Amino acid sequence: MKIYFPTSTPYNAFLYPKVGAYDLTDPEPENWRLKILLEGSSFNVNAVCSGRLSAVPPWELPAQDLAPLREPEHVLPTSINLYLEPNQVFAPQTDYVTSLEFFSTMEQAGLGKSVRCYVYENIDPAAPGIQIQKQLAGNAFLKKNKITAQRDQWEMFAKGQLAVWVNGGDRLASASTLDPASLGRARVKFGVLTSTGYVDPVAFYEIMQSYLNDSGEFDGFKNLITSDWPFLAPASLMVPPPTALDAIQSAQQRLYPAPALYEAKRRLSLTPGEWRQVANAQKNQYWDRLLRSSGNATSGRPFVFHTEDMGNPFQLEAAAEFYIAWPQPATTGTAPPSTVPNPPSVDLQQGDWNIVLIDPFKHPHLGSPELPKPDYDLTRHTPPDNIRCDPASALSAPFNPDTYNAGLLLVHHGEVKAWYRWTTYSSHKWEGRVKVDEVLKLQCKFGSSATGNKNYYFRSLKGVKAFINYAFMISDTLDEWEVPGRFYFRDNTPEDDGSVAGDSEANKTGVMIHYGASADIKNTSASYNYSGGCFVSPDFYNLRNTMIALYWEDQLTKPAALQDEELSFLSNRNQSKSKQIYNGLKMDDGTRYLQKYWNGKIKGRCLIIHPDEPTQK
Numbered sequence: 231m232k233i234y235f236p237t238s239t240p241y242n243a244f245l246y247p248k249v250g251a252y253d254l255t256d257p258e259p260e261n262w263r264l265k266i267l268l269e270g271s272s273f274n275v276n277a278v279c280s281g282r283l284s285a286v287p288p289w290e291l292p293a294q295d296l297a298p299l300r301e302p303e304h305v306l307p308t309s310i311n312l313y314l315e316p317n318q319v320f321a322p323q324t325d326y327v328t329s330l331e332f333f334s335t336m337e338q339a340g341l342g343k344s345v346r347c348y349v350y351e352n353i354d355p356a357a358p359g360i361q362i363q364k365q366l367a368g369n370a371f372l373k374k375n376k377i378t379a380q381r382d383q384w385e386m387f388a389k390g391q392l393a394v395w396v397n398g399g400d401r402l403a404s405a406s407t408l409d410p411a412s413l414g415r416a417r418v419k420f421g422v423l424t425s426t427g428y429v430d431p432v433a434f435y436e437i438m439q440s441y442l443n444d445s446g447e448f449d450g451f452k453n454l455i456t457s458d459w460p461f462l463a464p465a466s467l468m469v470p471p472p473t474a475l476d477a478i479q480s481a482q483q484r485l486y487p488a489p490a491l492y493e494a495k496r497r498l499s500l501t502p503g504e505w506r507q508v509a510n511a512q513k514n515q516y517w518d519r520l521l522r523s524s525g526n527a528t529s530g531r532p533f534v535f536h537t538e539d540m541g542n543p544f545q546l547e548a549a550a551e552f553y554i555a556w557p558q559p560a561t562t563g564t565a566p567p568s569t570v571p572n573p574p575s576v577d578l579q580q581g582d583w584n585i586v587l588i589d590p591f592k593h594p595h596l597g598s599p600e601l602p603k604p605d606y607d608l609t610r611h612t613p614p615d616n617i618r619c620d621p622a623s624a625l626s627a628p629f630n631p632d633t634y635n636a637g638l639l640l641v642h643h644g645e646v647k648a649w650y651r652w653t654t655y656s657s658h659k660w661e662g663r664v665k666v667d668e669v670l671k672l673q674c675k676f677g678s679s680a681t682g683n684k685n686y687y688f689r690s691l692k693g694v695k696a697f698i699n700y701a702f703m704i705s706d707t708l709d710e711w712e713v714p715g716r717f718y719f720r721d722n723t724p725e726d727d728g729s730v731a732g733d734s735e736a737n738k739t740g741v742m743i744h745y746g747a748s749a750d751i752k753n754t755s756a757s758y759n760y761s762g763g764c765f766v767s768p769d770f771y772n773l774r775n776t777m778i779a780l781y782w783e784d785q786l787t788k789p790a791a792l793q794d795e796e797l798s799f800l801s802n803r804n805q806s807k808s809k810q811i812y813n814g815l816k817m818d819d820g821t822r823y824l825q826k827y828w829n830g831k832i833k834g835r836c837l838i839i840h841p842d843e844p845t846q847k
Contacts, residue, residue, distance in 0.1 A: 231279065231332050232443045234399045236350065236420045236431075238273040241450035246270045248415070249454055252430035254461045257484035259536040264428035264487065265351065265421035266455050268405075272416045277400040278348045280317045283362070286390035287423075288315040288347060289648060290603035293768035295805045297375050297752040298391045299604060302382035309406040310388050312350040314396070332441060339437045340460065340493035342424030349428075351419040352406045355388045359401040362387070365394035375751070390603055399443065425645070427489040427541040433459035462486055462494040474504045481511035488542040488646075506579065509544045510570065516548035517570050524552075524595045524841075526565045534597030541646045543578050546639055549596060550586050550837045551576035553683045558843065575685065576837065579644040582784070583777075583834025585688060585743070587765060589636030589654040593841040602651045606634040606748035606768055611757040613662030619674035619732035620661070623720050629658035632759035634748070634767065642780045650769040653746065654838055655679045657761050661719055674732030676762035678715035680704060680741050681725070682840025686713060689833035692812075692825040693742060697760070699812040700774070700800055700828045701744035704765070704836055711739045715763065723844045738763050743836075745770040745805055771804050777832055796827035 238245065250267030277283070284291055292299055337343050358366075366372065366383040371392050377383055386392060396402065405416035422434045432455050439445050458464075462480055463472035477494045480486075491512075495505055519533035539545060554575050556566035578584050592601050612628040638652040660677035663670045680686070684706075691703040706713045715726030715738040728736035746766025749756040760766050767773070778797050785793040799817055800808070807815075811823050 231329055231441055232398055233279050233435075233438060233441050234276055234443045235435075235447055235451065236278055236348065237268055237275050237405070237418060239444070239447050239450075241447060241454045243454065245273065246454060251456045252428075252432065252459065254458075254487065254490055258531065259485055259487070259539060260534065262487060262538070264538055265349065265419040266431050267417065267419050268455075269412055269415050269417040270405075272407075273405055273418075274401050275312070275350050275353060275403055275405060275418055275420075277314060277396045277398050277402055278316075279314070279398045281396065282315045282317075282393045283396045283402065284313050284315075284390060284393035285310045285388050286603045287313050288393065289650070289772060290390070291393055292391060292604045292606075292750075293748075293771065293804075295771075296748060296768060297750040298377070298386060299606070299748065299750050300389065300391070301751050302377065302379075302385045304381065304385070306355045306385060306388055308355075308408055310353050310355045312353050312402060314348040314350075314402075315393075316345050316347070332438070335437060336424065336434075337496075339433075340496040341422075341429045341434055341437060342426040342489070342492070344425050346423045346425060349419075349421040349423055350402070351421075352409050352417050353402070354404045354406040354408075355384075357404050358384055358387075359396075359403055361396050361400045362394055362402065365396070369394065424489070425541070425647075426492040427487055427539055429489045429493075430457050430459035431455075432457035460490070460493050460497065462490045463498065465497075472498060474498050474500050478504060478507045478511060481508040482514075485512060485515055487536075487539045488544075491542075491544075502579070506577075509547065509579065510574075512544040513548040513551070513570050513574075516545055517552060520548065520552045520595070521566065521568065523597060524566065532597065533595070535591075535599040537599050540639070540649055543641060543644055543646050546586055546641070546646060547574075547576050547578045549588070550578075550839050553839050553841055553843070554685060554837070556683065558683070578641050581834050582643060583688075583832060584641035585834065585836045586639045586641065586839065587636050587652060587654050587837065588639075588839045588841070589652070589682070590633075590841070591635065591637035595841040601635065602637055602649055604651065606651055608632045608747070608749050608759060609755055609757045611657075611659045611662075613659065614665065614670055615663060617663045617670075617672070618661055619672055619677060620717075620720050620730070622731075623661070625658075625661055625719060625721075627662065629661060629719075631757065632657050632659075632761070634746075634759070636765075638765075638767065638769075638773065640773065640776065642777075647780060648773065648776050650767060650773055652765060652767040652769070653759060653761065654682070654765050654840070655718055655761070656763040657759050658719055659758055660762060672732050673762075674730075675726075675735055675738075677719065678717045678726035678733070678738055679763055680738060680765075680838055681714045681716045682838050682843045684714070684838055686836045686838060687833065688743065688836040690828050690831050691742070692828055693744065694740075696809045696812040698742060698744045699808045701742045701770075702832070702836075704741040704743065709830075712737050713741050714738075741765070743770070743773075771808070774800070775802050781832060794831070797831055799823050800828070 248269040253263040405418040409417045463476040521527040523532035608631045610628040636652040638650045640648045656679045688702045743765045746759045748768045
């Protein structure tokens with residue numbers, strides 16, 4: 231596995247008169263510099279390795295079952311970012327051992343277990359490299375959707391609709407000169423995003439010198455940009471050498487991004503108890519900021535969910551626990567606790583699996599962070615008539631669009647592994663009459679959603695329909711079927727207690743995490759997210775495939791005779807193939823895929839967080 235430098239060489243002050251190092255010296259997350267800066271008169275950006283290139287993070291590409299989400303508008307962005315996902319899954323078998331050695335070297339240095347992607351910011355969208363142009367010209371997705379004009383194909387790529395394959399060392403594009411701060415010079419920021427977050431690129435290249443295509447350029451690269459990694463309690467600056475106590479005390483004094491914390495954890499061999507002390511120290515500081523952002527404190531910095539540090543479990547844990555701990559009285563105005571509860575109500579280091587859903591993620595109490603891409607959307611729903619479940623409600627036709635305003639974050643063994651665009655709310659359509667077997671009926675029970683700011687359980691479970699197929703059940707009690715609910719689209723958002731208009735059944739049953747719909751260029755009028763109170767997203771299969779891969783990682787730690795391969799038949803499956811399996815597609819041995827292969831294999835906690843849950847206002 232060879233890696234290349236990200237920009238034109240040589241690395242000297244003539245070509246790059248201005249540079250910026252990876253820098254964590256400022257205690258405020260908004261001032262961290264998690265990428266290096268290179269600026270000069272003009273230069274190219276190059277593929278660090280062979281892999282899949284996109285203009286959004288690879289996990290934020292639209293679901294493969296959809297057509298393009300938007301028609302070409304014949305307008306390019308001013309600049310774009312590029313994300314290069316290394317060739318890991320599809321690497322030739324002859325390179326497999328090298329890949330394992332590569333990642334083992336990373337992990338031993340505390341840089342994470344794998345590279346998620348290499349990131350290039352501030353790229354000129356007007357001049358893609360030859361390899362990208364060739365890949366777009368032959369792209370099956372674009373051909374299938376009859377997007378054949380070269381400018382339209384490049385726009386689809388530049389706006390994050392698809393990815394292309396590039397080879398290591400390929401010229402990708404040119405650095406943009408349009409950043410106002412660069413005064414007309416070309417400028418690019420380059421980052422290495424690993425399983426723990428953004429690590430110092432100079433430290434990464436130093437550790438990986440034996441894999442460099444041109445190792446002779448490394449000294450110039452390091453001397454030009456410089457590096458302070460590792461940052462938290464570095465051994466080179468401390469006499470005697472640092473200890474676990476030094477890491478804990480540092481964590482009590484200021485915030486750190488996840489990569490610095492994980493590196494110190496590995497280097498100093500922190501025990502689970504010591505790691506928990508680091509977590510509590512960081513959570514206490516996040517908690518103070520959450521009090522300010524929610525209007526319950528008046529001085530100091532408010533909380534901002536730092537999306538460049540999405541892999542930070544303590545940031546996520548603090549935000550989730552803050553809203554779960556905030557009492558839900560019958561009257562408004564009750565304040566959240568002034569300090570982190572003891573014992574904690576949320577501990578993401580416990581258990582193999584945790585799922586956290588925050589809806590809406592882009593909320594002022596969280597600093598209005600940007601939602602993960604892609605921007606799935608739906609149109610307004612017009613019911614067949616204006617008969618509604620609650621005639622007294624102010625809700626009128628056409629109903630508002632169903633939204634994908636939640637962020638789902640997947641935590642495995644205490645580490646945030648992935649995040650996706652999601653929803654926790656039911657579809658608006660259930661507040662009016664719908665057609666059932668060609669007859670208009672009220673189906674009001676589907677209009678409620680699981681109550682927010684609660685800690686639930688989830689487990690893998692085969693659904694009752696092929697559309698849902700192999701999904702995850704949510705329950706209030708382990709291995710049960712029921713959750714408390716609330717009618718969020720009605721006036722005063724009443725609880726689903728069996729007393730509301732049109733629904734005499736209390737609570738909800740059968741709430742699952744499964745696939746949801748989005749509008750696209752072939753289905754512009756789509757108005758239903760496919761939720762009758764379930765948690766849905768077009769990204770469901772990305773989530774499930776990630777979880778199956780992590781499940782297999784766990785199996786590989788066991789003796790071969792004890793490894794469970796039964797989930798493997800669902801690996802890397804999309805909606806259409808999953809439905810075929812549900813409907814009887816035979817496995818290689820000629821037998822059907824049984825529900826026992828899926829049911830209950832993956833289970834854990836599911837936290838539903840609503841920063842604006844109505845009883846907390």
